[in-house]
Amino acid sequence: MEKGAVDKLLATHIVLEETDRATYEGCTKDDDLQKLFVAISSRLLREASRLLGDEGNGQNTETFWDRLHLGASSRGQHYLPDVINTWAPLPSDGTPPPLAVPKGIIEIKRLPVDQENYNEWNWSDSDNEEEPAVWSAHVSGVHDVEALKEPVNTEEPTHLNGRNPEVATGSQTSRSGTQSSGSPERSYLGLKQPVDAIKDTHDAHASVPKKQRQDEPPLHNSLLPLYATKAMASSGRYYVVGLVVDRFMVTVCYFDRFLVACFASFSFAEEPSKLALVLYAMNRCDCVHAGFDHHLRTLLDNKLPQEVHPIDQVVGPVFEYPETSTSSGASFRVTDVIQRPDELIGRATMAYKVQLCLPDGSVSEEEVSFKLGWPPKSRFSDIKVVQTLKERLPKDSQVHLPNFKFTRAFTAEDLNLPWLRLGPNHTVDSHKGRVLGGVMGKSFHKLWEAGSMENFKQAWLDCVECLYYARKVGKVLHRDLSESNLMVSKPVGDQAKGVLNDWDMAKFLDRDDDDLSEPEDQTRAWPFMALDLVLPKPSAHWFRHDLESLFWILVWAALHYDLEAGAREDTVHPTLQELVTNTRTSWQFKSAILSVGPDGGKLIREAVKPGFTGLFEEWIEPLRKLFAKARESHHLRIATDQETNRVTYDGVLTFKTFMAAINVTPRTWGIPNYLDADNDF
Incomplete structure (x- = not known):
């Protein structure tokens, strides 16, 4: 006004x-x-x-x-x-x-x-x-x-x-595992x-x-x-x-x-x-002054955003980003919503399936993914992490990383957010800096859309090995594994490949300026977080914590996925309800499951879907026993005043012991002595 x-x-x-x-x-x-x-x-x-x-x-x-x-x-x-x-x-x-x-x-x-x-x-x-x-x-x-x-x-x-x-x-x-429009x-x-x-x-x-x-x-x-x-x-x-x-x-x-x-x-x-x-x-607010994204418009609407009614349904309209001096422009039509955030302050990542708008006014047949989020300005972006990994890792491993085709970023000043005008005490220096970042790349399938148990296992294994390769050679720790960022890429043939997505919480292990000490830099995926990290004052994040997240993803899948139908149950299985209730119940449940003895395994075994009984015996139970053994032996060493190593639970829990538990020989990616190092993690 x-x-x-x-x-x-x-x-x-x-x-x-x-x-x-x-x-x-x-x-x-x-x-x-x-x-x-x-x-x-x-x-x-x-x-x-x-x-x-x-x-x-x-x-x-x-x-x-x-x-x-x-x-x-x-x-x-x-x-x-x-x-x-x-x-x-x-x-x-x-x-x-x-x-x-x-x-x-x-x-x-x-x-x-x-x-x-x-x-x-x-x-x-x-x-x-x-x-x-x-x-x-x-x-x-x-x-x-x-x-x-x-x-x-x-x-x-x-x-x-x-x-x-x-x-x-x-x-x-949608009330099923598949997605309907929007x-x-x-x-x-x-x-x-x-x-x-x-x-x-x-x-x-x-x-x-x-x-x-x-x-x-x-x-x-x-x-x-x-x-x-x-x-x-x-x-x-x-x-x-x-x-x-x-x-x-x-x-x-x-x-x-x-x-x-x-x-x-x-x-x-x-x-x-x-x-x-x-x-x-x-x-009297128009769309722009009411906070609506002025890059989002209806497909056939050429009016300025403040002259039109706001978009009430994101599926169908178009994101339009004009060309700038530093970036090419792009327009794409939203065909589906992959993810909406339910956090208020924070990254608030939104993900969409989109089709590129072509010069003749039509749209491409191929669907790609577009992700918008508000990462901290001080952190390395998802784009920077993936670019660095692609520079450090051989090309044959890059099929397991996302591929970005378009990027754009906006600061608070670019968007003219109202809080910038609240006075000298409320500037960009008085709050946690954020940028609105958008990335567009190839669209992948969710784990439950793998199509078969064979494809599911291959995609999961690809992500396990990519995770270790990124840590060992790329010097990057992912730190935010969940069912949402283990993806499946299906080429022309039936051979599925796993893609490890969402690297915006990753840490560069060879950079002193990559500080992850603030509370927001801790991951919050309760169902998939390692036991140590669920505590109010979690430990440092080590590679074994990512390995444990991979175990919990298997447990989650075994109770919720129907691979033949490409669907996921829309409610949490009662057996796993405590994982999502609060941090206290999540910690207690995980402690019970990862305890030596048959009870934890029996609880999971009785709840798995019929299609996952083989996977339970082959992978889930052996891994559960590995984590239980590692925890027990470590606590025993502490109780008897022996020297301990929390990073790998005294060498009991490493990538090699993890792969040995599921009886899989890791790839070496053509690197001599890749698995021979004594300082494994």
């Missing part, structure tokens, strides 16, 4: 009608409070438009979608925002607009409810579906909120794709647990709504960060703005991949002109 318009609204004596104020203050039911807030907001928005001579632009009516359009039963559906400020017209049937398109999201905090009055809440009409994770963080002023990375977890069954099937995000969720198959970051939006985990009566406190931070027990996360994940949005309304108090909140900013709260009972200003500014 122009400064003159801001000053005019703030200087104008906008009055909150006394009847509205009294009725609002006297509300004792949440639905009544919300209904009246929307009515007051609509009147204030119309008044601001009138004062600025803007009432005729047609956007000051029907731009508030209210959850109450769905009826009283919507009260328990915490995955739906209370109020969405969006583009007109609203859906005629009252259905919620997709979270891909809001201009702003409004959360109205519940009224205090005493324990005695809890039964007045009508929860019987609420859906009993999984609810999303909720973040709770103390936010005051403008801060980096690291706590917002980790959702609270409970112990309900988890959907592998990490999505409630009823969440409106502009895409339909349906993301999630990485481990999608394996988060549901939680009651108002649960206090330290309260014996955790499901009872808590009384509000005067000193309660705006985002305490708030779902607004969740909605912002989903909105940004829906179409690669750069940032989202929302309001937290606690009776009369209003707090403007800003979210992007760098930080969360909560601005000074105000009372619209005392300063209704401020609420009018906030609503007007939010309502």
Whole structure:
């Protein structure tokens, strides 16, 4: 907004009608409070438009979608925002607009409810579906909120794709292992647990709504960060703005991949002109100023991005990157969503299947992959790591590495993110630097799409040997293995090859400037993380930890994959539920499995799918025994005050012992004495 318009609204004596104020203050039911807030907001928005001579632009009516359009039963559906400020017209049937398109999201905090009055809440009409994770963080002023990375977890069954099937995000969720158009198959970051939006985990009566406190931070027990996360994940949005309304108090909140900013709260009972200003500014945002990616447009739309309605469905539209002085341009049409992030602050990697747009207006038949993410500016990019490996490794091994055809990177300044204008205390030097990086390359298949057990085993083995080759010759440690980055490349014939993907968490072992000491530099793939790394204060990351991740990937596959159908179960198997509940239960479960004795193996053996029983006997159980033996012998040496080596568990757990356990002779890649070194790892 122009400064003159801001000053005019703030200087104008906008009055909150006394009847509205009294009725609002006297509300004792949440639905009544919300209904009246929307009515007051609509009147204030119309008044601001009138004062600025803007009432005729047609956007000051029907731009508030209210959850109450769905009826009283919507009260328990915490995955739906209370109020969405969006583009007109609203859906005629009252259905919620997709979270891909809001201009702003409004959360109205519940009224205090005493324990005695809890039964007045009508929860019987609420859906009993999984609810999303909720973040709770103390936010005051403008801060980096690291706590917002980790959702609270409970112990309900988890959907592998990490999505409630009823969440409106502009895409339909596939309920099978294969993907439908626009349906993301999630990485481990999608394996988060549901939680009651108002649960206090330290309260014996955790499901009872808590009384509000005067000193309660705006985002305490708030779902607004969740909605912002989903909105940004829906179409690669750069940032989202929302309001937290606690009776009369209003707090403007800003979210992007760098930080969360909560601005000074105000009372619209005392300063209704401020609420009018906030609503007007939010309502008049065009696509660019509402944080939408201006590189994403509809296929046949040649208008400037600020002149069009935002993209509500990423499948079908086109990413268009013009040529620059340092990079060639490219355009590609999105055909499917491979992965959406569910983290707020952090890398937030998004992956798509795309087709190249050709000069004649058509698109290529071949599908390739396009990945967008926000890695730390201080880290070596995925592109740099792979380029370095290709320089160091012989060409015949490079088939197991990704191949990038197009890259592009943007800084916060390039994108003109709003937090850059928050003042001298909030500059690029006061927050963890990030860049928005995009890479396009050959599209690969997921492990469960290998097509056969033979192909699955070959792809997994290729990744094991590539991992060791990269460590031994390339001097690079991957550090972030999961089912999402062991890929399968299928050439013209039936011979599958494994591809080791996603190197943006890798560490150069021969560079002193590659420091991975910050908390974010620790991987977070709970189901696949090594036992040592699940602890709150994990050990240094060694090669044996990557070997252990490869073991857990096998276990995971044996309980979830149908290789013939090319599908993966969409919910976590009950046997492995503790792997994804929280770090404590994950550590306890892994400790039990990797203990000497038959019980751990028996637990897994009884749960594996029929097609994986042979693999269990051939690979999974021998590897489990190897890890159990290595841990036991190491702890015994510690107990008897013997010299120890944690890097390889005293030489018991190395690449050679790993391969020997599965009775596979490693390739030597034509390198003399490749496996003869005494200092194996």
